[in-house]
Every structure is written in C-alpha cells, then in structure tokens.
Amino acid sequence: MEWTIQELAARAGITSRTLRHYDRVGLLVPSRVGANGYRYYNPTAVARLQRILLMRRLGMGLPAIAEVLAEEVDALDGLRAHIAALEEERDRIERQVRSVRHTLEALQAGVEPRMDVMLAGFNDLYKDEVISRWGEHAFQVSNDWWHGKSLDQQRAWKQDTDDLVAAWVAAVKAGDSPTSEHAQSLAARHVQWLSQIPGTPAAEGDRERSIEMVNGIGDMFVDDPRFAAMYDDEAGATFVRDALHAYAHTRM
Template identity: 85%
Template sequence: MEWTIQELAARAGITSRTLRHYDRVGLLAPSRVGENGYRFYDATAVARLQRILLMRGLGMGLPAIAEVLAEEVEAGDGLRAHIAALEAERDRIERQIRSVRHTLEALQAGAEPRMDVMLAGFNDHYKDEVVSRWGERAFQVSNDWWHGKTLDQQRAWKRAAEDLVAAWVAAVQAGAAPTSERAQSLAARHVQWLSQIPGTPTAEGERECSIEMVKGLGDMYVDDPRFAGMYDDAAGARFVRDALQAYARTRM
C-alpha cells in the first residue's frame, strides 16, 4: 500500500511542504516518484517518518535526527529505543497527574498538601536508604503505589501505621520482653504491614531477602535518630529492633 504526499501529510498532521523539505535535506525520500511527478510513500517510509516525528517531539533538531538515523544499523533497534523513551515519558506524566490530583484532593478536603509526610509522599524522605538497601526498583514501585492512593486511602494507611507504632510503645511501657508473645505478635503484625507495600522483599515473597530487610529495618530504627523519636525514645527503638530481629531469626 502506498500513500500520496497529500495523503501522508494529512494523516501525519504536517504539510506537503514539510515532506518535501525532509526530502531535500536527506531525511525522508519518497518510496517512488510517478511519471507524473507525484510522490508516493510505502510502509517503510511511513515508519521512518514516524521516527522523525517522534524525535521532533522530543525537541531534537533535524541535523541531530539525521545523525541518529544515519548511525542506525537496524530500524527495529531505533523503534525499541523510542518505545522505551515514550514509556518513560508516559510514566513521568502519570506521576505528575497523580501528584496534581493528590494536591487537588487535599485542597478540596481542606488539608494543607505540604503539612506532613503523608501528603509529601510515602518514602520520599527515605529514598537514599531504600535505594541503598533494596534498590531503585523497590523505591520506585512503592513510591508509585503510594502516590496512586487517594487522599482517604493515604490517611487510612497513616492511621494504621500510627496504630502499629502506638502498640509498640505500649508494649515497651508495659515492660514486655522482645521475645515475649506480645512483642512477637507485634513483630508479625509489622512484617505483615511491610508485605502490603509493593516492591519490598516481603511483598515479593523473597524469604531470604525479607529476613535481611526486617533485620536491616531493626538496625535502622536504632541507628537513625528520626526513628528513636517515633518509638518514644532510644530504648523503644532498641526494643522494636530486638523483637523484629528475634522474629526474623525464628519465625520467618
């Protein structure tokens, strides 16, 4: 099947003059020229035009596009690269949409979007720790999961997390031992809470990695002063660490 220059221009949303210019600068020649001088374009030419328009959409100039096309050995490689670039752009736009939607919902609910971690994002403040311990994918998947929640869902999750912390603090204040049934029940609840977060080893069902994650979190609760305050004081953080690590050793 072939298209005339007018048909191709109309379908591509450009002008015939643009197609002629692409021909003059060596970017896109017609597949054939009829005896009457009409230009015709086949599927291969249309695929090349698609690539040109995609690169133009990314802000590339014609000389740079010409270089890319000249260096390609196989057209499929270029198309695969463009698919990857478009998917990355799609993901970026989807994240922006979720962020703006979240802000709108917060404002409609009478909340200040920047007032706490809940509205700033799930683990943005701990990105470096998450990436260094469990990889970029763990951060991205869990972060996307969090930003995909509605404001009410985020509030419900935050309440559940606060309830878990309060239960830990109550166990410490009651004088429970880290290996007691009360503490181990809380540790099981803590691990179950972690398993709800996509991208984490506990959510993926990776036993060995999950054990290391739980132990690592226990260490982080003690080593990072931000968590000591969460569990009332340094002694509380050590209690949570010891309970989680005992659970990881014996029950996971």
Template identity: 90%
Template sequence: MEWTIQELAARAGITSRTLRHYDHVGLLVPSRVGENGHRHYDAVAVARLQRILLMRRLGMGLPAIAEVLAEEVDTCEGLRAHIAELEEERDRVERRIRSVRHTLEALQAGAEPRMDVMLSGFNDLYKDEVISRWGEHAFQVSNDWWHGKSLDQQRAWKRDTDDLVAAWVAAAKAGDSPASEHAQSLAARHVRWLSQIPGTPTAEGDRERSIEMVNGIADMFVDDPRFTAMYDDAAGAAFVRDALRTYARTRM
C-alpha cells in the first residue's frame, strides 16, 4: 500500500512542503516518484516518518534526528525504540494526571495546610539517594505507588509513619537498649513498613539486599541531618540506627 504526498501529509498532520523538505535534506525520501513527478510513500517510509515526528516532538533538530536514524540497524529496531519512547511519554502524562487529580481531591476536601506534602512524590526529597543506592526502578515504582493512592490513603500512610517515629522517640527517651525486646519489635515493625513500599528489596523478598538496605537506612538516620531531625536529636537517631543494625544482624 502506498500513500501520495498529500495523503501522508494529511494523515500525519503536517504539510506537503514539510515532506518535500525532508526529502530535500535526505531525511525521508519517497518510496518512489511517479512519471508525473508525484511522490509516493510505502509502509517503511511511514514508519520512518513516525520516528521523525516523535523525535521532533521531543525537541530534537533535524541533524540530530538524521544521526539517530543513520545509526539504526533496521526498521523494526527503530519501531521498538519508538514504542519505548512513547511508553515513557505515556507514563509522564499519567503521572501528571494523577498529580492534578490529587490536587482536585485535596481542594475539594478543604486544602489542608500540609497539602503540599500530600501532592509530593513519596520519596522526591530523597530521589538522588534512592537512585544511587537502589536504582531508578526502585524510585519510580515507589513514586508511582504513592501517586496511585487516594488522598485518604496517603493520610493514613503518613499517620502510620508518624506513629512509628513517635514510638522510636519514646523508646529512646525511656532509655531502652537497642537490643531490648521492645526496640527489636520496633525494628521489626520498621522493616515491615519498608516491605510495603514496592520496588524496595524488602518488598521483593531479596534477603541479602534487604539487609544491606536496612543497614544503609540505619546509618542515614545518623549521617543525614534530615533524618536525624525526625528522631529529635542525635541520641535518638543513634538508638534507631543501633536497633535496626542489631535486627538486621540477628533476625533477618
């Protein structure tokens, strides 16, 4: 099946002049040119045009597009790359939709003072740390999980998190030993809390990486002021660190 230049331009939402320019610069030559000089395009040419238009939407210039296409081994490989890029674009749009939906839901609920927290990603503040320690996949999966929650579900999760932190602080102030049964029960609760977050080693049941993760997070409570502040002071953070490290060493 072939399309004339006018048919292809209409279907692609561009002008015939654009297609002629692509031909002129060697980016998209017609499949054949009739005796009357009319350009015709087959399925292979249309597939190439799809790639060109996608890259144009991504902001790439024609020279850069030509370089990418020249490096492609075959059309099927290019189409697979095309699909991957479209899927990434779809995921970005879906995340924006979820964010706007949460904003609407929060406004309808009365726009609480902490609405900014509800609308932020689950681990946006720690994106670099998450990616460097556990990879891009862990960050994205956990953020998608968070944005997939309703406003009430986010509130409930944050209440549970605050309750866990408060229990840690109370145990530290009471002078509990990090190895005590109470401290170890809090450590077990903390690990269960982590295992609810998709993308983490604890959620995926990877024992070796889970131990590494728990130890890494334990150290961050002391090393990173943002985490230390959650537990009132350095002593409280050190108590949580030691309890988690003991749990990882003896009970995981």
C-alpha cells in the first residue's frame, strides 16, 4: 500500500511543501518516485514520518531529529523510546489537568486553591523522604491517588488524618502507656490509615515491608521536628513512635 505526497500530507496534517523539504534535507525520502515525478510513500516511510512528527512535537529541531534517526540501529527500539516519552508527557499533562481541576473546584467552593496540603498534594512536601525510604513507585502511586481525589474527598481524608492526630495527642495528655490497649488500638488505626494509601507496603499486603515502614514512620516522627510539632512536642512524637514500634513487634 502506498500514499501519494498529497494523500500523506492531508492525513498527517502537514503540507506537501513540508514533505518535499524533508526529502531535500534527507530526513524522509519517498519510497519511490513515479515516472510522472510523483512521490509515493509506503508504510515504512509513513512510520518514519510518524516518528519525525513526534520528535517535532517534543520540540526537537530537524538536525537533532536527523541525528537521532541516523544513530539508531533498531527502529523498534526507537519506537519504544518514543512510546516511553509520550507516556511521560501524558502523565505530566494529566497531573496538570488534575491540578487545574482542583483549582477550579476550590474557587467554586469559595476556598483558597493553595490551602494547606489539600492542593499541594498528599505527600509532595515529603517526596524525597518517601522515595528514599520506600521508592519512586510508592511516591508516584500515592501521589497520583491523592491528586485523583475530588476536593471534597481530599477534605474528608484530611479530616480523618486530623482526627487521628488529635486522638494520639489526647492519649498522651491522658497519661496512657504506649503499650496500653488504647494506645495499641490507635496504632492499629494508624496502620489501617496507611493501608488505604496505594503504593505503601501496607496497601500491598507486604507484611515484612509493612513492619519496616511502620517502624520507620515512628522513627521519623521523633527525628523530624515537623512531626514532633504535629504531636505537640517531642514527648508526644516519642509516645506515638513507641506505640507503633510495639504494635509492629507484637501485632503485625
């Protein structure tokens, strides 16, 4: 099957002049030229044009495109690389769409679009810690999950989080022991809270890594001043850490 230069230009959304220019610079030569001087393009040539147009859309100039195509040993590997680049671009655009949608919903609800963590993302502030402790996959999956929520769903989740923190603080003020039944029930509630977040070991049912995660989170509460402040002071953060450690050691 072949297409004339006019047919290919029309299907590709470009001009015949562009195709002739690609021919002149050696970027895309026709598969054959008829006796009447017409240029014809077979599927192999069309596949090459597809890749040229993809690279152009990614902002590459013609000399750079020519260099990429000239250095390729396997056209299939080149196509795979382009699929990966397009998927990355798609993910970036999807994140932007979610961000703008959240901003719109916030404005329609009469609240500030950038209030607290609601639109900043569930774990954006702690991206480096999440990746270093549990990997890029854990961050990306949980971050996508958070940004996929509606504004009302984010509010509900944040309220549940605030309620859990308040319950921990109340237990500390009541003089409970980290190993008391009440403190251990809070630890169980905390682990259940974590299991709702996609990408975490708790959500994936990985017992060994879940124990490691719970212990690591407990340590982070004490080591990071931001978390100590969340639980009123270092003593509060230490109580939560000890309760989580005890729960991970005896009940997970």
